[in-house]
Amino acid sequence: WSVVRGLWKGQVSSKMLSHRLQGALRDYVHSNKHNVLYKGQRKANKSREEMLCQMKQQAQLRTLDGSEQPFAHLGFKQLASSKLQKMYTTCAVVTSAGAILNSSLGREIDSHDAVVRFNAAPYKGYEKDVGSKTTIRIMNSQILANPKHNFSSSLLYKDITLVAWDPAPYNIDLHKWYQQPDYDLFTPYINHRKNFPEQPFYILHPSFIWKLWDIVQSNTKENIQPNPPSSGFIGIVMMMNFCEEVHVYEYIPSMRQSNLCHYHEKYYDVACTFGAYHPLLYEKLLIKRMSTATEEDLKKKGKVTLPGFSKINC
Numbered sequence: 535w536s537v538v539r540g541l542w543k544g545q546v547s548s549k550m551l552s553h554r555l556q557g558a559l560r561d562y563v564h565s566n567k568h569n570v571l572y573k574g575q576r577k578a579n580k581s582r583e584e585m586l587c588q589m590k591q592q593a594q595l596r597t598l599d600g601s602e603q604p605f606a607h608l609g610f611k612q613l614a615s616s617k618l619q620k621m622y623t624t625c626a627v628v629t630s631a632g633a634i635l636n637s638s639l640g641r642e643i644d645s646h647d648a649v650v651r652f653n654a655a656p657y658k659g660y661e662k663d664v665g666s667k668t669t670i671r672i673m674n675s676q677i678l679a680n681p682k683h684n685f686s687s688s689l690l691y692k693d694i695t696l697v698a699w700d701p702a703p704y705n706i707d708l709h710k711w712y713q714q715p716d717y718d719l720f721t722p723y724i725n726h727r728k729n730f731p732e733q734p735f736y737i738l739h740p741s742f743i744w745k746l747w748d749i750v751q752s753n754t755k756e757n758i759q760p761n762p763p764s765s766g767f768i769g770i771v772m773m774m775n776f777c778e779e780v781h782v783y784e785y786i787p788s789m790r791q792s793n794l795c796h797y798h799e800k801y802y803d804v805a806c807t808f809g810a811y812h813p814l815l816y817e818k819l820l821i822k823r824m825s826t827a828t829e830e831d832l833k834k835k836g837k838v839t840l841p842g843f844s845k846i847n848c
């Protein structure tokens with residue numbers, strides 16, 4: 535609970551994590567699988583306005599448009615959906631945390647103009663707590679690559695905007711990425727675009743993913759995990775590009791916080807909330823520090839509110 539309270543106050547460090555999670559963090563820093571080399575600033579005391587300005591200036595959404603090799607040669611320019619540019623007034627980002635169970639937030643979530651969900655998180659049977667509206671689904675490459683998710687046929691991925699991501703090397707070597715993605719998302723992407731050309735479907739540019747990582751590290755003194763940020767963080771910042779106001783549910787844990795990993799699965803691991811592979815603790819601290827939500831919203835709803843880029847004046 536010291537981590538939860540630390541997050542509510544906007545003050546946490548990895549020392550508050552269990553020994554196991556601290557060990558995982560150290561191991562990831564040492565193995566540095568994606569060859570991250572960070573030479574930028576580390577300033578942990580920026581004001582809210584400074585952090586928001588940094589986001590607006592550095593986290594402009596970029597998707598793979600096929601203009602670069604090897605994707606140009608592979609015909610991605612013709613294949614890619616035209617640029618995402620719809621604007622929304624208010625948006626809800628619904629994380630998959632177990633703590634959203636018994637929240638009765640469904641009605642509030644569905645009242646937003648756009649609702650973002652993640653990976654294979656279902657809403658059927660959970661409408662009271664998570665709502666049912668889905669505008670965009672953000673998925674890591676495992677969802678596309680692993681047959682158990684039935685990506686091409688499952689109703690979860692139909693009639694909505696799809697956004698997929700996979701980490702490239704930190705130096706954004708696109709050739710190497712194409713040859714060795716973490717999980718092959720390119721083949722299912724191409725097949726899906728051919729079968730459903732009308733459905734908007736994007737792959738995030740790895741430079742966007744690593745830019746987000748840089749922003750988290752630049753606001754943290756400690757070495758954060760040199761692994762991509764979580765889908766949740768990616769979705770929050772992506773929606774700051776398209777919404778006047780972004781409401782995020784159960785990213786910063788509410789009073790309902792528990793070790794239940796996902797609301798739709800009986801699997802318990804505190805790493806889902808505070809991070810082992812992803813630099814979740816640091817992402818969450820940054821989001822909390824940028825939020826305008828009241829303490830009551832935070833504790834009761836697990837909700838933070840952020841202005842979209844169009845409402846940030848730098």
Ligand code: C5P
Binds near residue numbers: 653766785796
């Ligand atoms: O586990 P998965 O990545 O599918 O969950 C979607 C997102 O929800 C995560 O990327 C993370 O940002 C957030 N999440 C969380 N706490 C949990 C589970 C998920 O903050 N216990």
